[in-house]
Amino acid sequence: MGVTHFLLLSTLCLAITAQECEKPQPGPNMQLRGDDILLETFANGSSVSFDCDVGYTSAGGSSTIVCTNGKWSTIKLRCKKRNCGATDEVINGNVDYLEGTEYGAILKVVCNPGFQPVGGSKEIRCEAQGWTGRLPSCEAVVCEPPPPVVGGSFNPVKDMYSYRDAITYSCQRDYTLVGAKTISCSDEGILTPNPPQCVATVECEEPVIKNAIWSGGARPPYKYKSLVTYKCNTGFIMEGEGSLTCQIDGKWSPAFPTCKDRLHPTDKPTEPGNRGNTVGIVVGVLVIVVLALGAGGYLFYRKKKSSHENYPDNVPTKDGEDLPLSVRRWTTKHT
The missing domain is CATH 2.10.70.10 (Complement Module, domain 1)
Structure with a gap:
């Protein structure tokens, strides 16, 4: 009886002294499984499991750990990004993996020259379930025929034109081709360049350029x-x-x-508003000239008159040549 009580007390003491574990920290790219994520503490001997995050898959190792005396066992699980791998091939085109083939990557379908993508999804991405979306198909490029051209024609005439098919234009008499003579079907299914026009022929008058x-x-x-x-x-x-x-x-x-x-490269015609000024300047110059001539003549006259007051006529010559009457009288009077 005493032994039994001793064992019960020992067990009770061990249970009281055992420590709980706090919520375990998950490893990279993983989380607790199920309702365990809601708990904050775990009893001694408890076990929990982990799952890889969305977009990641197990790369090996146990997903379960155990609480022992307040400590969790080591996490063995390893998680890596999901790899969607290569997708299906595309006829007349190629698949361009822009960012690889792992989770979150995007691919693009590139069609060969003369083909264009038709249908499919606008964006194809590697998700947790694999590649999402439908690959487009690459179909041959075709161009609609151009509209009729007034005053001209084009060849060849078809219901549809394939990639790089050429169309040549010509105009009727008295019409002029404006634009490219030849256009073709581009890889985008568009005729390039724009179709030309036939315009009624015009003539320019002969240039008249002075000098x-x-x-x-x-x-x-x-x-x-x-x-x-x-x-x-x-x-x-x-x-x-x-x-x-x-x-x-x-x-x-x-x-x-x-x-x-060339000699007067900067000469410019006199503007109507400046003609009056020019005329005024010319008249002013003429007035100044006339006044100057008049003043000079007046001074000359005064000088001559003053001279005649003392010498009425020319001074007699020594040779006794004939002198004016006024001079002879003056000479007789003063000799």
Whole structure:
């Protein structure tokens, strides 16, 4: 009886002294399984298990640990990213794995030249269940036929055009082709460049450039894209472009140049508002000249008159040549 009581007391003491375990910390990319995630403490001898996170799979090792005297056993489980692996092949195209094949990676289907993706998902991603979405298929590129062209035609004429098929345009008489003569079906299923037009033929008038002459290029009649070149006459300098091109609207481009006198390249016509000023300046100068001439004549007259008061006439010569009457009288009077 005493032995039995001793054993019971010993067991009770061991149970009282045994320590609980706190919630275990999971390893990388894993979490507690089931309701254990809700508990904060665990009794001595308790066991818990772990599961790998979404997108990760077990790489080996036991997923269970045990609480012993307040300590958990070592976690053996290892978790690695899920690898979705290679997907199906695509006829007339390739699969481009942009970020590998592990969880979260994205792939893209690239079709061969002359083929384009049709159908399928816009984005295919490696998820926990594998690749999500449906791969598109690569189908041959086709282009719709171009619209009819007024004043012209194109060849060949088909219901549909395949990749790189070429279409050539031509215009009727008295029409001019504006745009590319040949277009083709691109890898995007679009005719490039844009189809041309046939426009009624236009003519440009002969350029009239003052002080310039024709130096090369086309001769009349001047059609669309006709090119002419002008140069200035001797003694003149050109301002602007000497080469002109007839445009589809019947006008020359660029604007006509001007030929200016080489000796007076900066001379400009007098503006109407400045003509009055110019006339005023000229009149003023003339008045000054007239006044100056008048003053000079008056001074000359005064000097001559003063001279005549003392010497009425010219001084007699020594040779006794004939003198004016006034001089002779003056000489007789004073001799």
